[in-house]
Amino acid sequence: MTSTSRRGHDRTEAIMRTMLELGRETGYARLSIEAVARRAGVGKHTVYRRWTSKGALLLDSLLSLHRHDLDYPDTGDVRADLRAQIHRVADLMTAPPFGPLFRALVAEAQHDPDVATALHAQFTRPQEERTVARLNTARDRGELSPDFDLDLAMAILSGPLYFRFLITREPLTHEYVDQVLDALFAGMGPR
Amino acid sequence: MTSTSRRGHDRTEAIMRTMLELGRETGYARLSIEAVARRAGVGKHTVYRRWTSKGALLLDSLLSLHRHDLDYPDTGDVRADLRAQIHRVADLMTAPPFGPLFRALVAEAQHDPDVATALHAQFTRPQEERTVARLNTARDRGELSPDFDLDLAMAILSGPLYFRFLITREPLTHEYVDQVLDALFAGMGPR
DNA sequence: TCAAGTACGGCACGTGCCGTGCCGATAGGA
DNA sequence: TCCTATCGGCACGGCACGTGCCGTACTTGA
Numbered sequence: 001m002t003s004t005s006r007r008g009h010d011r012t013e014a015i016m017r018t019m020l021e022l023g024r025e026t027g028y029a030r031l032s033i034e035a036v037a038r039r040a041g042v043g044k045h046t047v048y049r050r051w052t053s054k055g056a057l058l059l060d061s062l063l064s065l066h067r068h069d070l071d072y073p074d075t076g077d078v079r080a081d082l083r084a085q086i087h088r089v090a091d092l093m094t095a096p097p098f099g100p101l102f103r104a105l106v107a108e109a110q111h112d113p114d115v116a117t118a119l120h121a122q123f124t125r126p127q128e129e130r131t132v133a134r135l136n137t138a139r140d141r142g143e144l145s146p147d148f149d150l151d152l153a154m155a156i157l158s159g160p161l162y163f164r165f166l167i168t169r170e171p172l173t174h175e176y177v178d179q180v181l182d183a184l185f186a187g188m189g190p191r
Numbered sequence: 192m193t194s195t196s197r198r199g200h201d202r203t204e205a206i207m208r209t210m211l212e213l214g215r216e217t218g219y220a221r222l223s224i225e226a227v228a229r230r231a232g233v234g235k236h237t238v239y240r241r242w243t244s245k246g247a248l249l250l251d252s253l254l255s256l257h258r259h260d261l262d263y264p265d266t267g268d269v270r271a272d273l274r275a276q277i278h279r280v281a282d283l284m285t286a287p288p289f290g291p292l293f294r295a296l297v298a299e300a301q302h303d304p305d306v307a308t309a310l311h312a313q314f315t316r317p318q319e320e321r322t323v324a325r326l327n328t329a330r331d332r333g334e335l336s337p338d339f340d341l342d343l344a345m346a347i348l349s350g351p352l353y354f355r356f357l358i359t360r361e362p363l364t365h366e367y368v369d370q371v372l373d374a375l376f377a378g379m380g381p382r
Numbered sequence: 383t384c385a386a387g388t389a390c391g392g393c394a395c396g397t398g399c400c401g402t403g404c405c406g407a408t409a410g411g412a
Numbered sequence: 413t414c415c416t417a418t419c420g421g422c423a424c425g426g427c428a429c430g431t432g433c434c435g436t437a438c439t440t441g442a
Contacts, residue, residue, distance in 0.1 A: 005439060008389075029302030032428055043391045048430070106357065107301035110294050111220030116360065124358055152351075152370050159350025160343075162358060166297065167315055167349075169307065179343050183375075196410065199418075223399055234420045239401070 014040050015047055016061040023061075024097050028104035033057070055108035055115035062101050063122060066092065072130055078138035082131075083181055086157060089127070090172040093165055106166065128154055156184050205231050206238055207252040214252075215288050219295035224248070246299035246306035253292050254313060257283060263321055269329035273322075274372055277348060280318070281363040284356055297357065319345055347375050 004012075018040035022031055033054055037044045051057040070088065073081050093099050109116040128151075135150045160180050164170050209231040213222055224245055228235045242248040261279065264272050284290050300307035319342075326341045335344075351371050355361050 005389085007438065011390085027302070033430095034428055037391095041391085043389095043393095044430080045432095046390065049389080103301050107298040110298035110357065111218070120359065148374070149370065152374055155351040155354055156347060156371065156374060158358075159352070159354035160346040161350070163346055163350035163353050166301065166357065167353060168311065179340060180347065183339070183343055183347060196418085198409065202419085224401095225399055228420095232420080234418095234422095235401080236403095237419065240418085 011042060011046055012050060015042060015050070015057070016064050019057055019061040020065070020097055020101070023101055023104075028058075028100050053112060053115065055105065055112050056118065058101065058105050058108060059115065059118055059122065062098070062105060065098055065101075070127065070130070072134040074134065074137065076141075078134065078143050079181065079185060081134060082157065083178065085131075085134075086161070086177045086181070087174050090161065090174065090177055093161075094172050103166070128158070131157065153184065157181070202233060202237055203241060206233060206241070206248070207255050210248055210252040211256070211288055211292070214292055214295075219249075219291055244303060244306065246296065246303050247309065249292065249296050249299060250306065250309055250313065253289070253296060256289055256292075261318065261321070263325040265325065265328065267332075269325065269334050270372065270376060272325060273348065274369065276322075276325075277352070277368045277372070278365050281352065281365065281368055284352075285363050294357070319349070322348065344375065348372070 015036060018036050019031070022036055022039055026035070031054065033047055034044065036057075037047050047057065051060065070085070072085050075081055093102060105115070105119060109119050131154045132150050135144065135153055138144050139146060139148075139150065157180060161172060161177070164172055164176065170176075206227060209227050210222070213227055213230055217226070222245065224238055225235060227248075228238050238248070242251065261276070263276050266272055284293060296306070296310060300310050322345045323341050326335065326344055329335050330337060330339075330341065348371060352363060352368070355363055355367065361367075
């Protein structure tokens with residue numbers, strides 16, 4: 001009927017669902033493809049036929065979680081829009097199962113170039129582009145300094161978030177996000 | 192003679208050296224403790240007796256590389272001192288074998304709490320503290336806004352660096368570091 | 383509707399590494 | 413010199429890898 005058969009689609013869904021389940025229970029590091037296949041009641045080939053690595057399966061399972069769009073609001077106030085958007089991202093990265101799963105995926109990407117490429121293309125870059133686009137709109141309206149590099153602004157917003165998430169492992173509070181935003185807009189030089 | 196015997200010390204050194212060698216050749220992901228022991232001409236117990244995990248060995252081997260201190264200069268100009276210091280860190284993170292090894296270690300820390308704790312205690316936190324201490328000195332001298340949170344400033348300096356290093360994987364150029372510094376000091380608001 | 387083709391679950395295989403136990407050899411300190 | 417901790421070497425059971433094969437179930441198109 002559909003381009004991919006009903007049965008095939010069901011298998012794909014079942015495997016990704018099992019991946020998420022088992023991830024929560026066992027911990028995302030100690031997962032084996034073998035265990036996922038066993039739990040899902042599926043042959044190992046059925047997994048290997050669809051994904052080339054554990055990381056690829058991890059990424060797809062992750063993406064299947066947040067089908068709700070992460071498009072920016074545009075209320076006319078950049079700062080408020082950025083704030084609302086980054087709060088949403090911080091909440092997403094905090095809450096299980098997304099948080100721990102995402103952490104594991106970033107780790108996986110560090111030693112698997114294919115996963116790194118896919119993660120960047122399907123998650124990180126779109127997010128970056130939405131941020132830069134919203135900033136661009138704001139600059140056109142005169143809300144921002146005209147000579148400020150918007151890619152850099154994006155990095156200054158994202159960087160400290162990832163830094164907390166991956167390095168210091170402190171909670172990604174709204175307060176922290178607000179501090180970063182304030183600093184970015186206010187600057188640090190002497191008054 | 193010493194608290195740890197001569198022989199023991201030699202073994203420790205040999206294992207860490209082999210870890211670094213094999214890391215460069217084989218890739219830091221595909222390393223096995225078994226292979227390290229074999230190459231080093233050492234029994235597996237001799238490794239396991241010293242380190243509880245591959246990540247712990249990775250960390251120690253890494254730390255043995257940069258015994259040169261990373262203390263900040265203090266020329267009286269914070270901005271210049273930060274610039275010089277972060278350039279050094281960026282260079283360190285870029286060049287093999289430190290760069291790829293460090294990447295692998297951060298990945299390891301994402302799913303091994305012990306490694307995460309040790310990495311933070313022995314590498315990340317000291318680096319943070321040195322930065323904050325240097326900023327603190329500068330603030331006392333009136334070089335910085337008195338109400339700016341220095342931990343936040345540190346995060347805004349480190350975050351974008353890690354973001355590039357781990358997420359976008361673009362090169363950590365001096366130019367990029369300078370941009371971040373400029374932005375932090377100048378701010379982004381309309382003129 | 384039915385034949386051809388494909389995807390499937392189950393099973394087994396060889397390989398590599400894990401972490402541990404046991405051995406006899408070795409070397410350093412009392 | 414002797415005593416003891418550490419050593420290298422070897423072997424083990426266990427697990428997961430990725431692949432092959434077999435017989436079955438489903439899908440598709442003539």
